[in-house]
Amino acid sequence: MTSADDPTPDVPLTRRAARLAQQRQPHRTRHVRWSRRRSVAGIFAGVAAVGLAAAYIGPAGLAMAYTPPADETTVYTGMVANAQSLSVAGDASAVVDLGRGNYETYEKPKPPPVIAASTASSSSSGGSSGPLLYTGGGSSAEWMSAAGIAQSDWGYVDYIVSHESGWNPNATNRSSGACGLVQALPCSKVPGNGYDPVDNLRWGTGYAVGRYGSWEGAYAFWVSNNWW
Structure with missing residues (x-):
């Protein structure tokens, strides 16, 4: 029996036909x-x-909205109570006054200033510390003789000293600090007083012999170099 719209006879579908019909509509399923x-x-x-x-x-909202009663004991309030009980547990009457406000200061005394002998006696040298300027008299011959210089070397010594200091016992080189007749450098090397003519010439003898072998050798070097 057929309907008016479907001319195909109403035949029952087999399993294979149903499967094929389902595969024809995959997207919808x-x-x-x-x-x-x-x-x-x-x-x-x-x-x-x-x-x-x-x-x-x-939980956060409940915690914020929760208001603990006045008599509730929390961990914090318990710790505060324990701390207060410990602070007042001792006997207040047994506290001893340590007297921290009673003390005296001690100031170490300063040592007195030390006045060097050279400074105390420097008034004769214009107020500067160091060797004293020579104020005694004498001649070049007397000074060389007192210094133990042989007369055979006096001519060499006279030439060097005349060019170094002009036989002025207090001659001083402002730039180098050399002092005395032979311009000893530094002046502190001279045993005794660098401005004493005899002490200065004795040091000059040791310098001339030690460096040049003799006063004659020192003279020869000075003539060639204009210094010694």
């Missing part, structure tokens, strides 16, 4: 299945988000 899966996943995700928010916000 798969679309329906994926839509259902997405809907279910979205529902589960929303429920999970609400649960997490409630788990975090709920």
Whole structure:
């Protein structure tokens, strides 16, 4: 028996025919299945988000809204009470006054200034410390004789001393500090007093012999170099 719209006879479909018919409409079936899966996943995700928010916000809100009663003992109040009990547990009458306000200061005395002998006797040299300027008399011959210089060397000594200091016992080189007849450098090397003519010539003899072998050798070097 057939209908007016469908000329195909109403024949029961076999399993193979039904399978083929289902394969002809794959997109519609798969679309329906994926839509259902997405809907279910979205529902589960929303429920999970609400649960997490409630788990975090709920306890915090309750804690902020909670007002403890006046007689409730917390950990903090217990610690404060214990500290106060420890601070007043001792006998206040047994406290001894240490007398911290009673003390005396001690100031170490300063040592008296030391006045060097050279400084005390420097008034004759114009107020500067160091060897004293020569104020005695004498002649060049007397000084060389007193210094133990042989007369055979007096001519060499006279030439050097005349060019170095002009036989002025107090001659001083302002730039180098050389002093005395032979311009000893430094002046402190002279045993005794660098401005004493006899002490200065004795030092000059040791310098001439030690450096040049003799006063004659010192004279020869001075003539060639204009210094010694």
